[in-house]
Amino acid sequence: KAGVTQTPRYLIKTRGQQVTLSCSPISGHRSVSWYQQTPGQGLQFLFEYFSETQRNKGNFPGRFSGRQFSNSRSEMNVSTLELGDSALYLCASSPWTGRGGTFGSGTRLTVV
Amino acid sequence: GENVEQHPSTLSVQEGDSAVIKCTYSDSASNYFPWYKQELGKRPQLIIDIRSNVGEKKDQRIAVTLNKTAKHFSLHITETQPEDSAVYFCAAPTSNTGKLIFGQGTTLQVKP
Numbered sequence: 437k438a439g440v441t442q443t444p445r446y447l448i449k450t451r452g453q454q455v456t457l458s459c460s461p462i463s464g465h466r467s468v469s470w471y472q473q474t475p476g477q478g479l480q481f482l483f484e485y486f487s488e489t490q491r492n493k494g495n496f497p498g499r500f501s502g503r504q505f506s507n508s509r510s511e512m513n514v515s516t517l518e519l520g521d522s523a524l525y526l527c528a529s530s531p532w533t534g535r536g537g538t539f540g541s542g543t544r545l546t547v548v
Numbered sequence: 549g550e551n552v553e554q555h556p557s558t559l560s561v562q563e564g565d566s567a568v569i570k571c572t573y574s575d576s577a578s579n580y581f582p583w584y585k586q587e588l589g590k591r592p593q594l595i596i597d598i599r600s601n602v603g604e605k606k607d608q609r610i611a612v613t614l615n616k617t618a619k620h621f622s623l624h625i626t627e628t629q630p631e632d633s634a635v636y637f638c639a640a641p642t643s644n645t646g647k648l649i650f651g652q653g654t655t656l657q658v659k660p
Binding site for chain 1: 649
């Protein structure tokens with residue numbers, strides 16, 4: 437059974453640009469959650485999607501957005517990138533909402 | 549409020565000793581408490597979880613206890629081994645939204 441796949445693994449962007457990250461969940465999992473991980477702030481919840489609907493949202497500015505497709509794959513978009521957005525972005529999939537679940541390997545975003 | 553406090557932030561033990569990590573949550577209606585292990589450069593992995601209708605759960609050398617009255621839960625690792633060295637995260641969902649809030653993490657070092 438394939439795990440959670442995140443693409444790309446690494447990304448370098450310039451301030452002001454926008455970026456889209458992708459997460460393919462485990463087959464059959466309908467929940468996809470996104471987290472930002474930084475050394476100082478730990479794992480911060482961004483949002484969760486379940487059956488194409490955003491179920492929960494963390495305390496991040498509107499520059500952070502996401503969506504989920506009918507095949508449960510999810511994308512996360514960050515517009516007008518700031519230096520502070522440099523982080524490891526992790527997604528996790530689960531059959532149920534609010535359960536965290538299985539994490540992908542993450543996308544390492546560096547904003548210069 | 550939404551808060552999960554985790555202690556200690558670092559823990560160093562000798563191989564064979566036990567390790568205990570404690571988390572306190574603020575939402576009394578939280579009903580699910582997972583623990584994740586994250587090795588250096590790798591994704592967080594779910595190692596054990598407990599639901600609010602259970603006081604203790606064991607899986608080989610790992611156990612989790614839950615005290616609903618005091619709103620805290622703990623991870624117990626017995627007979628520690630060097631491969632247990634990692635960062636451990638606890639988490640709890642908020643009752644009204646179900647989003648998962650993570651503790652700040654505990655860096656466990658097991659000295660051979």
